[in-house]
Amino acid sequence: MNVPKHWRESPQRYRMEAGKCRKCERIFFPGRLVCPECGHTGFDMVKLSGKGKLHTFTVIRTAPSGFTDFAPYAVGIVELDEGIRILGQITDCDPDSLQTGDRLTSKFRRMNDEGKTGMIMYSYKFVPDNGI
Amino acid sequence: MVGIIGYGTQIPRFRIKVEEIAKVWGADPVALKRGLNLNEKSVPAPDEDCATLAVNAARDAVKRAGINPAEIGAVYVGSESHPYAVKPTGTIVSEALGACPFVHTADLEFACKAGTEGMFIALQLVKAGAVKYALAVGADTSQGAPGDALEYSASAGAAAFVMGADNLVAELVDTHAYMTDTPDFWRREHAHYPEHGGRFTGEPAYKKHITGAVNAILDKTGLKPSDFNYMIFHQPNGKFPVQVAKKMGFTEPQYRYGLLTPTLGNTYSGSSPMGLAATLDEAGPDELILLVSYGSGAGSDAFVFKTTERLPEIRDLAPKVKKQLDTNKTYLEYGAYAKFRRKILKPE
Numbered sequence: 001m002n003v004p005k006h007w008r009e010s011p012q013r014y015r016m017e018a019g020k021c022r023k024c025e026r027i028f029f030p031g032r033l034v035c036p037e038c039g040h041t042g043f044d045m046v047k048l049s050g051k052g053k054l055h056t057f058t059v060i061r062t063a064p065s066g067f068t069d070f071a072p073y074a075v076g077i078v079e080l081d082e083g084i085r086i087l088g089q090i091t092d093c094d095p096d097s098l099q100t101g102d103r104l105t106s107k108f109r110r111m112n113d114e115g116k117t118g119m120i121m122y123s124y125k126f127v128p129d130n131g132i
Numbered sequence: 133m134v135g136i137i138g139y140g141t142q143i144p145r146f147r148i149k150v151e152e153i154a155k156v157w158g159a160d161p162v163a164l165k166r167g168l169n170l171n172e173k174s175v176p177a178p179d180e181d182c183a184t185l186a187v188n189a190a191r192d193a194v195k196r197a198g199i200n201p202a203e204i205g206a207v208y209v210g211s212e213s214h215p216y217a218v219k220p221t222g223t224i225v226s227e228a229l230g231a232c233p234f235v236h237t238a239d240l241e242f243a244c245k246a247g248t249e250g251m252f253i254a255l256q257l258v259k260a261g262a263v264k265y266a267l268a269v270g271a272d273t274s275q276g277a278p279g280d281a282l283e284y285s286a287s288a289g290a291a292a293f294v295m296g297a298d299n300l301v302a303e304l305v306d307t308h309a310y311m312t313d314t315p316d317f318w319r320r321e322h323a324h325y326p327e328h329g330g331r332f333t334g335e336p337a338y339k340k341h342i343t344g345a346v347n348a349i350l351d352k353t354g355l356k357p358s359d360f361n362y363m364i365f366h367q368p369n370g371k372f373p374v375q376v377a378k379k380m381g382f383t384e385p386q387y388r389y390g391l392l393t394p395t396l397g398n399t400y401s402g403s404s405p406m407g408l409a410a411t412l413d414e415a416g417p418d419e420l421i422l423l424v425s426y427g428s429g430a431g432s433d434a435f436v437f438k439t440t441e442r443l444p445e446i447r448d449l450a451p452k453v454k455k456q457l458d459t460n461k462t463y464l465e466y467g468a469y470a471k472f473r474r475k476i477l478k479p480e
Contacts, residue, residue, distance in 0.1 A: 069178045108183075108188055109177075110179040131455065132455055132456045
């Protein structure tokens with residue numbers, strides 16, 4: 001049962017909320033309780049833009065349970081315009097046409113579900129930034 | 133004075149052509165395309181549903197409105213394809229926008245007019261002073277049974293509108309409803325696909341209610357068809373709205389921006405709201421727009437909006453409907469379409 005875990009992660013998955021250290025101004029996604037850079041414990045919530053460029057990626061052809069309908073699909077590390085790198089699935093594209101450096105933007109999508117009667121899990125995913 | 137302060141839409145990138153569906157069922161694509169005035173339709177990706185389309189459309193609406201989403205006091209999502217039978221889509225939309233927790237929400241259903249039901253409620257709540265801003269979304273990933281006439285048109289898309297009392301892009305001039313109990317289309321509990329009354333969906337259903345709503349709002353406002361710069365009727369196909377429009381004295385220049393069905397299909401609850409969004413993408417200030425939805429069962433909501441000078445200032449803050457409709461399209465063969473729409477039975 002992933003309900004509590006998914007619910008706890010919803011600020012990150014639904015709104016891409018990150019923590020910005022009030023002392024050294026480094027941004028962490030997901031947020032932290034203690035800044036690993038300066039040890040400060042004060043953070044402000046910032047919403048990430050969801051826009052950035054593809055840093056690196058891999059193509060999943062043998063998908064785990066819950067993701068088989070999406071295969072083949074890409075999972076990549078995206079360097080956001082805020083300067084931080086985050087992991088995400090890349091959808092709405094031919095994964096074999098992706099190249100590092102491609103501009104991407106985030107969209108709200110279904111991640112997977114717990115079968116036909118279980119909870120549906122939503123999250124951000126990345127898509128090629130075509131201005132739409 | 134109340135009205136629309138921001139709007140946004142979302143259209144999946146996948147399409148299927150009428151020819152591709154007709155090939156599978158041995159139907160005549162030329163007759164279908166001519167009869168329905170329909171060439172292709174949008175298809176949701178496997179990771180898109182009513183909630184994701186609604187959220188992505190609503191984000192653009194909030195962007196154009198230029199407001200803090202925490203100030204949205206009401207969120208209504210109209211759809212006949214809510215992802216859960218019990219658990220609101222509106223909570224997902226509100227949470228994703230950042231409107232929680234001080235927000236009232238409800239999911240609405242009324243076949244293809246659930247979207248304008250939300251618009252009506254949102255506008256009236258703002259007018260009453262109950263909330264500062266209210267969001268209304270019409271979103272659907274509509275279902276058509278394999279081989280049924282609806283399979284050629286049932287498509288996916290969403291339109292969202294933020295309603296407010298200042299910084300309007302389109303002022304609400306008036307609204308009027310026309311509703312009867314007319315069983316032209318339905319889906320029973322646990323049924324996967326809807327059923328419909330075939331030709332009965334025409335004269336006594338769509339045409340009677342659209343005509344009734346138009347006549348009622350023209351009487352109420354003292355306006356006549358030629359007073360409107362633009363008009364949008366619900367679009368179950370490309371034929372019905374054009375037939376009724378011409379019969380009532382409207383002309384092609386009035387519906388040229390709002391008629392999306394020939395290349396979008398019928399997005400059900402998103403249908404006439406998306407036509408309104410496409411019209412707002414092109415309209416100038418101080419122009420009159422008539423919007424009339426239709427939902428089987430059956431009823432029509434009519435709205436008269438007057439655009440403001442703020443409209444051209446905000447429209448480029450988010451993608452236009454035409455761009456979402458005409459660019460970055462990927463055409464599917466029937467097999468992939470059947471997989472995307474979960475029409476293929478797999479072992480559990």
